[in-house]
Amino acid sequence: MxxxxxxxxxxxxxxxxxxxxxxxxxxxxxxxxxxxxxxxxxxxxxxxxxxxxxxxxxxxxxxxxxxxxxxxxxxxxxxxxxxxxxxxxxxxxxxxxxxxxxxxxxxxxxxxxxxxxxxxxxxxxxxxxxxxxxxxxxxxxxxxxxxxxxxxxxxxxxxxxxxxxxxxxxxxxxxxxxxxxxxRGIAACEVILKGPSGDLHSGVYGGAVANPATAVAQLVATLHEEYGKVAVEGFYDHVRPLEEWEREMWAKVPNTSDDDIRQQTGAAEVYGEAGYSSAERLWARPTAEVNGIGGGYQGEGTKTVLPAEAFAKLTFRLVPDQDPADIMQKVKSHLERHLPAGVEMELEIGHDGKAxxxxxxxxxxxxxxxxxxxxxxxxxxxxxxxxxxxxxxxxxxxxxxxxxxxxxxxxxxxxxxxxxxxxxxxxxxxxxxxxxxxxxxxxxxx
Amino acid sequence: MxxxxxxxxxxxxxxxxxxxxxxxxxxxxxxxxxxxxxxxxxxxxxxxxxxxxxxxxxxxxxxxxxxxxxxxxxxxxxxxxxxxxxxxxxxxxxxxxxxxxxxxxxxxxxxxxxxxxxxxxxxxxxxxxxxxxxxxxxxxxxxxxxxxxxxxxxxxxxxxxxxxxxxxxxxxxxxxxxxxxxxRGIAACEVILKGPSGDLHSGVYGGAVANPATAVAQLVATLHEEYGKVAVEGFYDHVRPLEEWEREMWAKVPNTSDDDIRQQTGAAEVYGEAGYSSAERLWARPTAEVNGIGGGYQGEGTKTVLPAEAFAKLTFRLVPDQDPADIMQKVKSHLERHLPAGVEMELEIGHDGKAxxxxxxxxxxxxxxxxxxxxxxxxxxxxxxxxxxxxxxxxxxxxxxxxxxxxxxxxxxxxxxxxxxxxxxxxxxxxxxxxxxxxxxxxxxx
The missing domain is CATH 3.40.630.10 (Zn peptidases)
Structure with a gap:
């Protein structure tokens, strides 16, 4: 040796x-x-x-x-x-x-x-x-x-x-x-939606008060258009476009084809913003990801609960020249504007970092x-x-x-x-x- | 005594x-x-x-x-x-x-x-x-x-x-x-959406494969129109309309006003199908409730995970003359029709009971x-x-x-x-x- x-x-x-x-x-x-x-x-x-x-x-x-x-x-x-x-x-x-x-x-x-x-x-x-x-x-x-x-x-x-x-x-x-x-950079937050003061029986009260687990799904669903394109107003304002040399270079990079991504992740298909290759989606395009969603009964089987609250943990991956504070402000406005009726929102802003x-x-x-x-x-x-x-x-x-x-x-x-x-x-x-x-x-x- | x-x-x-x-x-x-x-x-x-x-x-x-x-x-x-x-x-x-x-x-x-x-x-x-x-x-x-x-x-x-x-x-x-x-009767099911074969790092793979936690939110959000009205096709087909005497009777029943419901549940406001009182919503109208939603990181703070799967536990409260098996078939069709791209669905049908x-x-x-x-x-x-x-x-x-x-x-x-x-x-x-x-x-x- x-x-x-x-x-x-x-x-x-x-x-x-x-x-x-x-x-x-x-x-x-x-x-x-x-x-x-x-x-x-x-x-x-x-x-x-x-x-x-x-x-x-x-x-x-x-x-x-x-x-x-x-x-x-x-x-x-x-x-x-x-x-x-x-x-x-x-x-x-x-x-x-x-x-x-x-x-x-x-x-x-x-x-x-x-x-x-x-x-x-x-x-x-x-x-x-x-x-x-x-x-x-x-x-x-x-x-x-x-x-x-x-x-x-x-x-x-x-x-x-x-x-x-x-x-x-x-x-x-x-x-x-x-x-x-x-x-990529990052901006993190957690959305907590609150409804009734405690968990309710979904038979006794379901239909007459808003369900925070339903509401959190509705709110999260407003974050994207089709195929992962982020629907937050102004989200792409400062995104630096890919340069031609980058697209040419990346097209030749091994282990980044759609087949490679499928194999590496085990996903049945790739999925992402139209008009971009997988490498481009991963390295040069921003995202909104749900890292965790939760509310109500988490165990085996069924429990007929109408939960008092529900949450979504979100991170936004950022690219040049997005500013994390600016993005979080836009996300906050978006969430407030799209908040479903009948629930109250708490928004906890998490860590961030520039691309x-x-x-x-x-x-x-x-x-x-x-x-x-x-x-x-x-x-x-x-x-x-x-x-x-x-x-x-x-x-x-x-x-x-x-x-x-x-x-x-x-x-x-x-x-x-x-x-x-x-x-x-x-x-x-x-x-x-x-x-x-x-x-x-x-x-x-x- | x-x-x-x-x-x-x-x-x-x-x-x-x-x-x-x-x-x-x-x-x-x-x-x-x-x-x-x-x-x-x-x-x-x-x-x-x-x-x-x-x-x-x-x-x-x-x-x-x-x-x-x-x-x-x-x-x-x-x-x-x-x-x-x-x-x-x-x-x-x-x-x-x-x-x-x-x-x-x-x-x-x-x-x-x-x-x-x-x-x-x-x-x-x-x-x-x-x-x-x-x-x-x-x-x-x-x-x-x-x-x-x-x-x-x-x-x-x-x-x-x-x-x-x-x-x-x-x-x-x-x-x-x-x-x-x-x-009311009931029909229960659990939707499980599967994406990658294991949890992924949301920085490394976010943007190029579908996120099941995002997808479950999008799918659940298709279940309702505004204010709790269920969007599943044919869901109301067999709902027996309220009779006039019932509406008159229920309007006089104590402890069922909007104020009462607010007080009993601690919710800031009542929320439900337009054109019905709280009592009518609870006793004579069917619902789709999310009893539990989950996927990805559930602990304190942030973890940048793109989860392998996510779930929603659903129950539908039924009224005369809805048939639980018929409703579950309609729900299944709805979920299949609205399944977001990039994920696979498992549907576990749970217990049911007629109204x-x-x-x-x-x-x-x-x-x-x-x-x-x-x-x-x-x-x-x-x-x-x-x-x-x-x-x-x-x-x-x-x-x-x-x-x-x-x-x-x-x-x-x-x-x-x-x-x-x-x-x-x-x-x-x-x-x-x-x-x-x-x-x-x-x-x-x-």
């Missing part, structure tokens, strides 16, 4: 499950090991205590005039339940069929350790890096990164940089280098594409993603800097599930990618 | 809670006491074992040529929790403010024991009854009367009768004798009205009820006989709740009512 792989296996053996207090010591040991490893390869490394698990920050000798690159990663992992479904123990990594099998092998220890190995190789070979480097590794990504934002605010000056790189997203297929340049977009044709974007091409020997595809990654938006807002998303996670890598795995090939490509990236950024014309 | 009251208190002291196995012995002791009491007043009485709690059947010496009346009641009671809310112990009856306070005082021991006392007085005074009498008392009404139907079927011949009387419904207000002549209607102007109906007027010294009101009482439909179907519903339960009697109570005045009126009823039926011109 190569030395990078041996060290990687050491890293994987820590059961650094951040959500479970029983593993707090393992998380701590993992952070300590990381500090010692980073110091060992020649980086000035500090462990920062937080209200939760510690952060690790490492940097090379910074030189005036060089570009500064911040590389973010996380050393904490998801729980392993149901552990009986694993083919080999989750914290005893092994290689089978060209893949490394272990919890965290892809998410995110593998992807972040490839960057560490790249830096180590470069330092060994060249004695220096082509950039000023900051590694920022947290231990709480899987539990919401709650202590990262305050840390960024408190250490804004020390973390000042020109560009950020993160390898914590997906690669569309094996051998297809992938650069992410956009994420993220970073021009892939910027000098740094082009540098990243060249690095991907070098590392994988193939032209990269440029994609957006449908989900939200709040820390990327946080870093944009606090540090004022864009993030290059250079994901190495394959569709079948089983993150958050049993039998998580990472191709050895991708680990090695990641090591090359890191070095090419630092080189390309170091020499880019920004 | 009068002798009837003393005996009534003995009856109330049994904690005959049918749902709780811990009280099985009390239920049994209560049945045994009842047998012995009925024998004591001169009735031929039998205890019938069932798969659950026993039934008690008693009868006088039957004479050819006399009308046969079956009086149904139940000696089991609801649980007493939360017992700390009772002002006096639930199984130590006492009289305060003209009311008897105890579990079962109204539901149903008080109402059925008034009938027993009426019969006792008549037998003592006259040595015989003007009718052939069958008392049928069960111990499982509060747990669904599961063993009554098979008993009726097995003992159909011995239970043959001309008319049935039940005092287990409501009186609209104190001093207002009330005869019920109708109940009950017994002409109040029939000779027996008129006899009952005369008896109510005599017993209370006031003209009775004629009402229907919004709920369903399956045993009344069962008796109609198996014995082929109508039921006179002569309820003595007042709106504030707290059945099924702490501090259940029964006016001494109503107990006494019930004793008179029984005797008048038997007399009127005995001499009616059927």
């Amino acid at each position: 190569t030395e990078p792989l041996e060290k990687f296996f050491e890293f994987l053996r820590f059961a650094s499950i951040s959500t479970d207090p029983e593993y707090a010591k393992d998380v701590r040991n993992c952070a300590d090991w990381l500090v010692s490893h980073l110091q060992g390869i020649g980086l000035k490394t500090e462990l920062h205590e937080t209200a939760g698990h510690p952060l690790v920050v490492a940097r090379n000798e910074h030189v005036e005039g060089k570009k500064t690159v911040l590389i973010y990663g996380h050393y904490d992992v998801q729980p392993v339940d149901p552990v009986e479904l694993w083919d080999s123990p989750p914290f005893e990594p092994e290689i089978r069929d060209g893949k490394i099998w272990a919890r965290g092998s892809t998410d995110n220890k593998g992807q972040m350790f490839a960057h560490i190995c790249g830096v180590e190789e470069m330092l060994k070979r060249d004695g220096e890096l082509p950039v000023n480097l900051i590694f920022l590794f947290e231990g709480e990504e899987e539990v919401g990164s709650q202590n990262l934002k305050p840390f960024l605010e408190q250490h804004k000056d020390e973390l000042a940089c020109d560009i950020i790189a993160v390898s914590d997203t997906g690669m569309v297929a094996q051998g297809v280098p992938t650069m992410g340049y956009g994420l 993220y977009y970073c021009d892939p044709h910027s000098p740094y974007g082009q540098a990243a594409q060249r690095a991907l091409k070098q590392a994988f020997g193939a032209d990269p595809v440029l994609i957006r993603e449908g989900g939200s990654i709040p820390i990327i938006q946080d870093m944009k807002e606090i540090l004022g800097v864009d993030t290059l998303m250079l994901g190495l996670a394959l569709p079948d890598c089983q993150i958050h599930a049993p039998n998580e795995n990472f191709y050895v090939e991708n680990f090695e490509a990641g090591i090359r990618l890191n070095q090419e990236l630092l080189r390309q950024i170091g020499s880019s014309e920004n | 009068t002798e009837p009251l003393e005996k009534f208190f003995e009856f109330l002291r049994f904690a005959s809670i049918s749902t709780d196995p811990e009280y099985a012995k009390d239920v049994r002791n209560c049945a045994d006491w009842l047998v012995s009491h009925l024998q004591g007043i001169g009735l031929k009485t039998e205890l019938h074992e069932t798969a659950g709690h026993p039934l008690v059947v008693a009868r006088n010496e039957h004479v050819e040529g006399k009308k046969t009346v079956l009086i149904y009641g139940h000696y089991d009671v609801q649980p007493v929790d939360p017992v700390e809310l009772w002002d006096s112990p639930p199984f130590e009856p006492e009289i305060r403010d003209g009311k008897i306070w105890a579990r079962g005082s109204t539901d149903n021991k008080g109402q059925m024991f008034a009938h027993i006392c009426g019969v006792e007085e008549m037998l003592k005074r006259d040595g015989e009854l003007p009718v052939n009498l069958i008392f049928l008392f069960e111990g499982e009404e509060e747990v669904g009367s599961q063993n009554l139907k098979p008993f009726l079927e097995q003992h159909k011949d011995e239970l043959a009768c001309d008319i049935i009387a039940v005092s287990d419904t409501g009186m609209v207000a104190q001093g207002v004798p009330t005869m019920g002549y109708g109940l 009950y209607y017994c002409d109040p102007h029939s000779p027996y109906g008129q006899a009952a009205q005369r008896a109510l007027k005599q017993a209370f010294g006031a003209d009775p009101v004629l009402i229907r009820e919004g709920g369903s009482i399956p045993i009344i439909q069962d008796m109609k179907e198996i014995l082929g006989v109508d039921t006179l519903m002569l309820g003595l339960a007042l709106p504030d009697c707290q059945i099924h709740a702490p501090n259940e109570n029964f006016y001494v005045e109503n107990f006494e009126a019930g004793i008179r009512l029984n005797q008048e009823l038997l007399r009127q039926i005995g001499s009616s011109e059927n």
Whole structure:
């Protein structure tokens, strides 16, 4: 086994499950090991205590005039339940069929350790890096990164940089280098409709007072026109249209055809806004989703209750240039205007976050594409993603800097599930990618 | 204390809670006491074992040529929790403010024991009854009367009768004798909509596959036009229109104004089909009610899930002459026709029961009205009820006989709740009512 792989296996053996207090010591040991490893390869490394698990920050000798690159990663992992479904123990990594099998092998220890190995190789070979480097590794990504934002605010000056790189997203297929340049934003709310003061017998009172479970269905049904098009007035006002190059690019991205979506989701058919492909619907079009609906009897069989209240939990996925506060105001007006008679509405506004977009044709974007091409020997595809990654938006807002998303996670890598795995090939490509990236950024014309 | 009251208190002291196995012995002791009491007043009485709690059947010496009346009641009671809310112990009856306070005082021991006392007085005074009498008392009404139907079927011949009387419904207000002549029927089903094979991340896949929680809302919203009018095609085809006398009668029934309904339900406003009063909506118009709706995340806050499935539990309250099977067929067609794209539907058909209607102007109906007027010294009101009482439909179907519903339960009697109570005045009126009823039926011109 190569030395990078041996060290990687050491890293994987820590059961650094951040959500479970029983593993707090393992998380701590993992952070300590990381500090010692980073110091060992020649980086000035500090462990920062937080209200939760510690952060690790490492940097090379910074030189005036060089570009500064911040590389973010996380050393904490998801729980392993149901552990009986694993083919080999989750914290005893092994290689089978060209893949490394272990919890965290892809998410995110593998992807972040490839960057560490790249830096180590470069330092060994060249004695220096082509950039000023900051590694920022947290231990709480899987539990919401709650202590990262305050840390960024408190250490804004020390973390000042020109560009950020993160390898914590997906690669569309094996051998297809992938650069992410956009994420959808989000705006969440919960609608609660109230009718009678307590649950009533639906025989005794049904027909003479409004039923909140019926009303919540009627209200939710006003949110869409046909095929998922959102009916909230003004919802699409600020949606940035897809550019022609994006449609052309995405049409060639593997694993995003209607057949692929059917296979991935198990849905009998795809369903969405007319005039858009599945990739376009997922990455560039906003949605209104019901994440939860409830009211009345939830058990087996029948109970003839007319419920006192009912709810719908809604999230709106947003795209550039929708503003979450503006959207929530429009949603609120819509819900008020369409509120069925006979019930009262409470609206709880939840969290939100802007959509993220970073021009892939910027000098740094082009540098990243060249690095991907070098590392994988193939032209990269440029994609957006449908989900939200709040820390990327946080870093944009606090540090004022864009993030290059250079994901190495394959569709079948089983993150958050049993039998998580990472191709050895991708680990090695990641090591090359890191070095090419630092080189390309170091020499880019920004 | 009068002798009837003393005996009534003995009856109330049994904690005959049918749902709780811990009280099985009390239920049994209560049945045994009842047998012995009925024998004591001169009735031929039998205890019938069932798969659950026993039934008690008693009868006088039957004479050819006399009308046969079956009086149904139940000696089991609801649980007493939360017992700390009772002002006096639930199984130590006492009289305060003209009311008897105890579990079962109204539901149903008080109402059925008034009938027993009426019969006792008549037998003592006259040595015989003007009718052939069958008392049928069960111990499982509060747990669904599961063993009554098979008993009726097995003992159909011995239970043959001309008319049935039940005092287990409501009186609209104190001093207002009330005869019920109708109940709504029911047809139940559960709609389950299925989309993806498992829950999805609503960021990653939202917009490209249908969301079953959204779809269930859209489907449920097709069930109604405005203000509760049911939109299922043909739903009203066989609805018997209200008769003019009913509308006139109901307009005068106390405790059914819009204000009353608001107060009873705590709803901010009444809501229902245009052109009908609240009483008419409850008693003579069919409904489609959502008894439960659910899908996706049900906990606190937000979880960005696109659920694999969602459900709606529906019941349709039916009126004469709607047929439950016909209605369910129409509902099924409606749901299939309006099923949103992108999801698959499973429809589970539940229980049903026809609406009950017994002409109040029939000779027996008129006899009952005369008896109510005599017993209370006031003209009775004629009402229907919004709920369903399956045993009344069962008796109609198996014995082929109508039921006179002569309820003595007042709106504030707290059945099924702490501090259940029964006016001494109503107990006494019930004793008179029984005797008048038997007399009127005995001499009616059927």
